[in-house]
Amino acid sequence: MQDQEMTQSWSGLGVGTDRETFLRHVAQQLPDYSAEQAVEAVFCALTQRLPGGIVQQLMEQLTPDVRELVGRCQKRGDAPPTKLDRDDFYLHVANHLNAEPENMRLVLHGVFAALHTQITEAESEKIASQLPDYVKGTWLNSRRGVDRPY
Template sequence: MQDVETQSWSGLGVGTDRQSFLQKVTEQLPDYEPALAVEAVFCALTERLPGGIVQQLLEQLSPDVRELVGRCQKRGDAPEKLDRDDFYLHVANHLNADIENVRLVLHGVFAALHSQITEAESEKVVSQLPDYIKGTWLAARRGVDKPY
């Protein structure tokens, strides 16, 4: 089978289509259903980030990738002050995964998200993240090896 590189979509970011995005997630997280992993992480981020940042992030995704995370609804305008355990538990419960694997899941989805958004958008997101997530976001952006 021949590898075909999908061209960038024409939005603000450099994102590609749903299939290419999910393939990037699968490459990072072969033991997880990629669409569910994306939804789990994005729903947790939606609760943690301000609404304006979430909207800007969504706008950088191609329309068919946006559909993956469209079910994630913010419960209020202000971000929740989830501590590390609550955030990780949110992702683990959504994904039905062991909490020990959440950092790996975050890294994999973040790496795929970085392939979709601009550097400037990444900087906006990281400026709003707590330290316990910020390191994983930055490691995924720099292409640092995923945690084990």
């Protein structure tokens, strides 16, 4: 395995890691959840909230094996975003994980931090510009390495 694949810090260069390293990064952030289920839950909610074109650009930056992990949630490139308020967004993730909605900000932060290891800074900024404030703060904090919420 190359050193680049072992890097768990966000480079901002879109030098995605393999699936195993990506999931290990999520598991370190979220030891109480299945990493695969957390990624799928967050990505499904995120792709509902983002325009289809942004989702497609995000998918293109993921490595093929990570893309396969989240591909079940992908929507068409021309699909408009779904309006979800904060409670609906958190509930969507919680239902997917069969977990309490109060813990979902922690889950979002953990998965977002891992996603940032996969994408460029420019892509991250595009995504942030499309997110509502209640998710944008967590997205930006996870990119900056701010301590995860408890």
